[in-house]
Structure formats: C-alpha cells, structure tokens
Amino acid sequence: MLRPKIPTxxxxxxxxxxxAVVEPTTVTPGVPVPPSVPVAPVLSRPVVQLTPxxxxxxxxxxxxxxxxVGAVLVSMLLAVAIxxxxxAVCAVALxxxxxxxxxxx
Numbered sequence: 786m787l788r789p790k791i792p793t794x795x796x797x798x799x800x801x802x803x804x805a806v807v808e809p810t811t812v813t814p815g816v817p818v819p820p821s822v823p824v825a826p827v828l829s830r831p832v833v834q835l836t837p838x839x840x841x842x843x844x845x846x847x848x849x850x851x852x853x854v855g856a857v858l859v860s861m862l863l864a865v866a867i868x869x870x871x872x873a874v875c876a877v878a879l880x881x882x883x884x885x886x887x888x889x890x
Contacts, residue, residue: 835843
C-alpha cells in the first residue's frame with residue numbers, strides 16, 4: 786500500500802529516424818585581422834539630487850527608525866531586568882521555605 790511506484794521509461798512509438806551522418810569539412814585559412822584597440826566604456830552613474838523637502842523627509846525617516854529601534858532595545862532590557870528580579874524573589878522565597886523546614890526538624 787505504501788510502496789513507492791517507480792515510473793517506467795516510455796517506449797518510443799512510431800518511426801525512429803536513423804542518426805544523421807556528419808561529413809567532414811576542410812578548414813581554409815583566412816587573412817588574419819589585426820586586433821582592435823579596446824575602448825574603455827564610459828560609466829554614466831545616475832545623479833541623485835536631494836531637494837530640501839527630500840532631505841527633511843530623509844531626516845524624519847532616520848529619526849523614526851532610531852526611535853523605534855531604541856524603544857525595542859529598551860523594552861528588551863526592561864524585560865530581562867524584570868525577569869531577573871522575579872527569579873531573585875523566587876530564590877529568596879525558596880531559600881526561606883527550605884530553612885524554615887530545616888528548623889522544624
């Protein structure tokens with residue numbers, strides 16, 4: 786039921802043409818062409834012109850990115866600090882429970 790079925794190669798049907806016969810040709814030497822002088826390509830880079838409103842938008846977007854990244858990093862630091870404090874409180878509570886149990890015996 787779960788055995789894979791391997792496909793079989795299809796058998797060609799109809800007329801099969803024989804392979805074409807390749808006849809050898811002779812090579813005739815030609816006149817050597819002098820090598821051409823390579824021309825250096827002219828690089829045309831697009832010029833970016835920044836208008837005052839575009840610069841203001843760019844500064845605003847950069848400020849927004851810095852503020853968002855800063856908020857994320859501060860919230861992650863705060864989460865680590867809260868987790869550390871809660872683990873410390875749990876450790877103190879467990880220590881007092883263990884020492885109280887040991888004093889009763």
